[in-house]
Amino acid sequence: MEMLIDNLAHGFGVAFSLKNLAFCLLGCLIGTAIGVLPGIGPVATISLLLPITFGQEATTAIIMLAGIYYGAQYGGSTTSILLNLPGEVSSVVTTLEGYKMARNGRAGAALAVAAIGSFFAGTVSTILVAASGPLLTEIALSFGPWEYFSLMLLGLIISAVLAQGSVLKAIAMVTLGVGLGLVGTDVQTGQQRFTFGIPELSDGIGFVSIAMGMFGIAEIILNLERPEAREALRTKVGSLWLTKEEWKRSTPSVLRGTALGSVLGILPGGGAALASFGSYMMERRMSKYGHEFGTGAIEGVAGPESANNAAAQTSFIPLLTLGIPANAVMALMVGALIIQGIQPGPRMVEAQPDLFWGLIASMWIGNVMLLVINLPLIGMWVKLLEVPYRYLYPSILIFCAIGVYSLQNNVFDVYQTALFGIFGYICAKLRLEPAPMLIGFVLGPMMEEHLRRAMLLSRGDAMVFIQRPISGVLLGIAAIALIAMLLPNLRKKKDEALAG
Amino acid sequence: MRLNAKDLASAVLLMTVAIIGFWINAEDHAIGTARRMGPGYMPMLAFGILAALAATTFLLGLFNGPDPLVPWTQAELLAVLAGIAAAIGITWVLALQPGIISRNWYPLGLGLFAGCLLMSVAPRWRKLGLITAGLILFGIVLEVGGLFLAIALCIGLAATADETQTVKGAIGLILFQIVLCWFVFIYELDIRVSIWPQF
Numbered sequence: 001m002e003m004l005i006d007n008l009a010h011g012f013g014v015a016f017s018l019k020n021l022a023f024c025l026l027g028c029l030i031g032t033a034i035g036v037l038p039g040i041g042p043v044a045t046i047s048l049l050l051p052i053t054f055g056q057e058a059t060t061a062i063i064m065l066a067g068i069y070y071g072a073q074y075g076g077s078t079t080s081i082l083l084n085l086p087g088e089v090s091s092v093v094t095t096l097e098g099y100k101m102a103r104n105g106r107a108g109a110a111l112a113v114a115a116i117g118s119f120f121a122g123t124v125s126t127i128l129v130a131a132s133g134p135l136l137t138e139i140a141l142s143f144g145p146w147e148y149f150s151l152m153l154l155g156l157i158i159s160a161v162l163a164q165g166s167v168l169k170a171i172a173m174v175t176l177g178v179g180l181g182l183v184g185t186d187v188q189t190g191q192q193r194f195t196f197g198i199p200e201l202s203d204g205i206g207f208v209s210i211a212m213g214m215f216g217i218a219e220i221i222l223n224l225e226r227p228e229a230r231e232a233l234r235t236k237v238g239s240l241w242l243t244k245e246e247w248k249r250s251t252p253s254v255l256r257g258t259a260l261g262s263v264l265g266i267l268p269g270g271g272a273a274l275a276s277f278g279s280y281m282m283e284r285r286m287s288k289y290g291h292e293f294g295t296g297a298i299e300g301v302a303g304p305e306s307a308n309n310a311a312a313q314t315s316f317i318p319l320l321t322l323g324i325p326a327n328a329v330m331a332l333m334v335g336a337l338i339i340q341g342i343q344p345g346p347r348m349v350e351a352q353p354d355l356f357w358g359l360i361a362s363m364w365i366g367n368v369m370l371l372v373i374n375l376p377l378i379g380m381w382v383k384l385l386e387v388p389y390r391y392l393y394p395s396i397l398i399f400c401a402i403g404v405y406s407l408q409n410n411v412f413d414v415y416q417t418a419l420f421g422i423f424g425y426i427c428a429k430l431r432l433e434p435a436p437m438l439i440g441f442v443l444g445p446m447m448e449e450h451l452r453r454a455m456l457l458s459r460g461d462a463m464v465f466i467q468r469p470i471s472g473v474l475l476g477i478a479a480i481a482l483i484a485m486l487l488p489n490l491r492k493k494k495d496e497a498l499a500g
Numbered sequence: 501m502r503l504n505a506k507d508l509a510s511a512v513l514l515m516t517v518a519i520i521g522f523w524i525n526a527e528d529h530a531i532g533t534a535r536r537m538g539p540g541y542m543p544m545l546a547f548g549i550l551a552a553l554a555a556t557t558f559l560l561g562l563f564n565g566p567d568p569l570v571p572w573t574q575a576e577l578l579a580v581l582a583g584i585a586a587a588i589g590i591t592w593v594l595a596l597q598p599g600i601i602s603r604n605w606y607p608l609g610l611g612l613f614a615g616c617l618l619m620s621v622a623p624r625w626r627k628l629g630l631i632t633a634g635l636i637l638f639g640i641v642l643e644v645g646g647l648f649l650a651i652a653l654c655i656g657l658a659a660t661a662d663e664t665q666t667v668k669g670a671i672g673l674i675l676f677q678i679v680l681c682w683f684v685f686i687y688e689l690d691i692r693v694s695i696w697p698q699f
Binding site for chain 2: 178
């Protein structure tokens with residue numbers, strides 16, 4: 001406990017430097033902005049800004065990128081409530097009750113409960129990250145290559161199982177990602193694999209190119225194909241204070257949402273969107289006021305909004321302790337760390353205490369900032385919606401172009417991004433999910449390394465993966481997750497949950 | 501039979517990648533043994549599993565539909581084929597030329613640019629073609645024309661992808677982005693790129 005306080009104090013010391021505070025604020029502002037704006041999400045934004053962060057110190061860069069991710073969870077709720085227009089996937093369910101509340105004249109209360117719930121959830125989950133970090137790290141340090149391989153396999157399978165749509169296609173996309181991740185120089189033999197004599201590919205396919213192409217460029221094209229439907233704000237925000245009755249009703253929902261979100265965030269493949277859907281389902285079942293759902297029940301805002309913010313924070317746990325990304329945003333963080341020369345994994349707490357504790361402290365500071373940014377300044381964010389998409393997309397395109405070029409000062413990366421943009425477009429049309437592919441791409445090379453080492457140590461005997469207890473349990477969970485999805489009943493439940 | 505066209509097309513796409521990957525891997529890389537894995541072992545696993553998953557997707561796709569794709573007209577198909585042919589053809593021909601034109605990825609850039617523009621002739625591929633072409637144009641122009649010209653041309657071309665865009669709006673955007681990008685990338689980040697044309 002004392003250690004925890006010492007460490008947190010160290011973290012606050014790091015996070016309270018002027019530069020880190022400024023970048024934390026910048027990240028939160030950008031996050032809120034893209035949370036408000038439909039058509040650009042955290043994955044696209046973070047990949048867009050990755051190249052810009054390379055000049056920064058690793059700690060500063062990660063603090064800002066993290067701010068974008070959880071900031072988007074705050075911002076997403078604003079437009080859901082006021083305009084029935086979810087800025088992010090994770091706030092789709094907020095439209096269900098939030099917009100109804102706004103129509104009943106309680107927009108202010110909905111916004112307030114969303115912000116307060118998010119803040120509470122953010123605080124609890126930040127403490128959770130801080131407390132579980134060193135603990136999990138300790139366990140992770142005893143892992144051999146077998147456990148790592150099994151853990152990564154479990155991560156990939158769960159991320160596919162929880163992805164939207166067909167599980168089979170998601171697993172195929174994961175596998176494709178692993179395959180693409182193997183392009184480049186083989187670390188052990190130095191042999192060039194799938195490089196076709198192109199020197200630019202000897203370091204592998206550009207991670208930023210894939211992320212920008214499949215999430216940034218492809219999304220621009222898809223958004224342009226959808227007709228734009230935005231209405232001006234007609235709802236009055238009203239008082240931002242909750243009545244006594246509303247406090248009483250929303251408190252248990254905030255607590256439940258925080259708990260559920262914290263758990264779902266840690267799961268590989270989980271994250272903010274899944275947490276908010278899950279919390280909405282749970283509230284409808286468990287709340288005393290379940291019958292009011294659909295007419296503007298405050299529980300339906302309080303729960304999901306707390307859950308998505310909690311999940312956004314706890315999804316950092318597997319990244320910071322095990323070096324394994326739980327979702328596409330975390331895969332981008334892995335990319336950011338690796339380019340900064342930091343190998344994410346259990347040794348990070350020891351080797352990079354500034355980064356680890358500074359990031360955790362900044363999350364809490366960021367949550368305070370977001371509370372201030374969001375509640376009083378709500379009018380400003382809604383105004384942002386008046387910027388039409390036709391001014392937005394060329395700017396996104398230009399930032400992609402310059403950013404990806406500046407990585408290695410090579411136009412090959414620009415062309416590569418364009419090709420992945422086309423590929424991303426095709427995938428969207430065929431309902432092939434890009435997120436599992438990105439996670440597979442990041443984990444592929446690591447899995448190969450662990451598999452090789454594991455098999456060498458066990459003299460070619462694959463049974464060791466099952467015989468070692470932790471590894472065996474992890475593989476068992478992976479198998480159960482897969483089998484569960486074969487049951488038509490459960491699959492239907494998942495589709496319902498993800499479709500809202 | 502209820503065909504799921506999206507799944508069938510996905511399966512074909514994934515299977516193509518798997519077969520090409522598997523084949524190149526078998527030709528070029530030593531597989532090794534399970535105990536001492538060569539550089540080809542993991543790719544063999546990955547592409548092998550991908551092929552199996554693609555095959556399963558295909559088989560299930562025969563029954564779990566219907567989920568149709570919007571059919572392509574003859575003109576749309578023609579635009580895609582012409583685009584691909586132009587991209588490959590131009591890249592190929594230019595790569596064999598002597599001098600500057602075959603260096604610095606100009607063949608690839610110009611080939612892809614022509615291909616995307618050709619594709620955008622069909623109204624259905626207009627947005628796909630023009631946005632990608634805009635990005636590629638940026639790459640082609642950047643190192644000879646400088647950053648400002650590259651920004652102007654990229655936005656100018658990409659702006660035509662949206663019918664609601666006005667000329668005035670596009671010019672305003674270009675000026676705004678030139679100032680913003682100069683500030684972010686040149687003044688703040690100091691990336692190594694010339695901002696004016698090089699002769």
